[in-house]
Amino acid sequence: MKYYLTLIGAAILGLSACSQKTDQTPPASQSASPAASAATPAATASAPAASSSPAASNAAAGNCSLTVEANDTMKYNTGEIAISKACKSFDITLKNTGTLPKTAMGHDLVIAKAADVDAIVSDGASAGANNHFLKAGDTRVLAHTPLIGPGEEAGIRIDPAQLSAGDYEFFCSFPGHLANMRGKIKLVD
Numbered sequence: 001m002k003y004y005l006t007l008i009g010a011a012i013l014g015l016s017a018c019s020q021k022t023d024q025t026p027p028a029s030q031s032a033s034p035a036a037s038a039a040t041p042a043a044t045a046s047a048p049a050a051s052s053s054p055a056a057s058n059a060a061a062g063n064c065s066l067t068v069e070a071n072d073t074m075k076y077n078t079g080e081i082a083i084s085k086a087c088k089s090f091d092i093t094l095k096n097t098g099t100l101p102k103t104a105m106g107h108d109l110v111i112a113k114a115a116d117v118d119a120i121v122s123d124g125a126s127a128g129a130n131n132h133f134l135k136a137g138d139t140r141v142l143a144h145t146p147l148i149g150p151g152e153e154a155g156i157r158i159d160p161a162q163l164s165a166g167d168y169e170f171f172c173s174f175p176g177h178l179a180n181m182r183g184k185i186k187l188v189d
């Protein structure tokens, strides 16, 4: 009998302990706080995902094309063109923002292996503006825009896969411009 009462007492104690637990705010907030901290890793996990997705959409929207400007001070507005390997094709638009006539300050954008650039330019110097100062059928030239004058623009499309064969550069073949108008093509992931 005494044992039975003890059991009931224990049961009552257990019940009251139980109801105390549910009624008490601290345990409740304690149980909510692990939930909140469990939600925090989820939030931080989704944050990089969110920040990487605009980058991915940027790549899709803008990284497979680029506009390069050339001006009367004999300069491109960039010293490097980064091309993503993920691009099926890459469009480069050259824009001549100058005002000087094409015969005095024309520009083009030629892409070739770095090791070939000097020879391409010296071989092309006598070819004349009508031939974009490039030797006819120069196979060392991967791609080139026409020589353009003030306010004009021209584009080329290249296959990034072609650039994996070596170090490529972009440059202007107009006589005398190479020293100032030459940059690296960088193939990136």
Ligand SMILES: [Cu+2]
Residues within 6 Å of the ligand: 070, 074, 105, 106, 107, 108, 172, 173, 174, 177, 181
């Ligand atoms: Cu030029």
